[in-house]
Amino acid sequence: xxxxxxxxxxxxxxxxxxxxxxxxxxxxxxxxxxxxxxxxxxxxxxxxxxxxxxxxxxxxxxxxxxxxxxxxxxxxxxxxxxxxxxxxxxxxxxxxxxxxxxxxxxxxxxxxxxxxxxxxxxxxxxxxxxxxxxxxxxxxxxxxxxxxxxxxxxxxxxxxxxxxxxxxxxxxxxxxxxxxxxxxxxxxxxxxxxxxxxxxxxxxxxxxxxxxxxxxxxxxxxxxxxxxxxxxxxxxxxxxxxxxxxxxxxxxxxxxxxxxxxxxxxxxxxxxxxxxxxxxxxxxxxxxxxxxxxxxxxxxxxxxxxxxxxxxxxxxxxxxxxx
Numbered sequence: 203x204x205x206x207x208x209x210x211x212x213x214x215x216x217x218x219x220x221x222x223x224x225x226x227x228x229x230x231x232x233x234x235x236x237x238x239x240x241x242x243x244x245x246x247x248x249x250x251x252x253x254x255x256x257x258x259x260x261x262x263x264x265x266x267x268x269x270x271x272x273x274x275x276x277x278x279x280x281x282x283x284x285x286x287x288x289x290x291x292x293x294x295x296x297x298x299x300x301x302x303x304x305x306x307x308x309x310x311x312x313x314x315x316x317x318x319x320x321x322x323x324x325x326x327x328x329x330x331x332x333x334x335x336x337x338x339x340x341x342x343x344x345x346x347x348x349x350x351x352x353x354x355x356x357x358x359x360x361x362x363x364x365x366x367x368x369x370x371x372x373x374x375x376x377x378x379x380x381x382x383x384x385x386x387x388x389x390x391x392x393x394x395x396x397x398x399x400x401x402x403x404x405x406x407x408x409x410x411x412x413x414x415x416x417x418x419x420x421x422x423x424x425x426x427x428x429x430x431x432x433x434x435x436x437x438x439x440x441x442x443x444x445x446x447x448x449x450x451x452x453x454x455x456x457x458x459x460x461x462x463x464x465x466x467x468x469x470x471x472x473x474x475x476x477x478x479x480x481x482x483x484x485x486x487x488x489x490x491x492x493x494x495x496x497x498x499x500x501x502x503x504x505x506x507x508x509x510x511x512x513x514x515x516x517x518x519x520x521x522x523x524x525x
Contacts, residue, residue, distance in 0.1 A: 320483030342392030
């Protein structure tokens with residue numbers, strides 16, 4: 203090929219990459235800046251290259267764009283191949299969690315719900331929030347444990363931005379007043395007793411009328427009781443009108459989920475029930491089932507079998523994904 207023909211081919215390749223980049227930006231609805239960042243290209247370089255005004259090595263930039271678009275296509279294909287969940291399923295445990303949240307919101311009351319990881323607490327709370335007005339959900343963490351941190355979490359959830367702690371508390375109270383609202387605290391075991399007592403003051407304020415639901419680790423309730431009936435422990439423990447505990451999923455929870463997923467193979471169901479009995483419970487079972495569906499699809503099988511479940515479980519266990 204002559205030098206002129208090679209040059210023409212290179213120019214056509216660069217022009218093709220420019221068109222492909224514009225099409226990808228339009229499809230993903232992202233800006234030039236965001237595209238450049240994702241592709242690992244300097245923003246000004248990419249802008250000049252895209253507009254055919256780059257004085258540097260256009261082929262090099264086109265190569266970077268090509269690499270990014272190839273990886274983007276692979277990610278899209280992987281997402282399409284990954285089976286989606288059937289969505290929220292109102293299991294027996296979810297029904298119980300929902301009834302508890304209803305009691306907290308409409309009485310209003312203070313309640314606790316505790317359970318091992320994977321029994322469906324968080325999914326039930328999020329579904330309740332989706333279906334009901336004036337439900338404010340915050341989540342504790344090791345870095346978000348004190349009273350000030352809890353106030354900031356509530357302000358972020360409610361869209362309150364101004365003021366110090368006292369002013370923010372007044373703003374929170376004003377925001378809640380007259381709403382028949384519910385504050386749900388997930389991973390509540392991470393918050394200090396002082397932080398949880400700050401919530402109690404909101405509940406005790408007769409002009410606010412807000413329900414409080416604390417959800418978390420099984421030792422949450424005993425920690426608030428504190429082994430005694432004095433001081434802050436008694437202030438908190440005496441306020442709770444109901445308590446729900448789930449050490450493990452109910453058999454009906456697993457049945458409801460497997461029915462929703464359309465699992466009919468008896469051996470596959472047996473294996474999935476066994477997985478649901480392990481640490482991680484329903485979360486671990488659902489993760490295994492999603493992987494099994496992907497494996498079945500890759501093999502051209504319409505239904506998930508026990509072999510797919512075993513392969514998925516082993517693969518996730520080897521990568522730490524089933525933990």
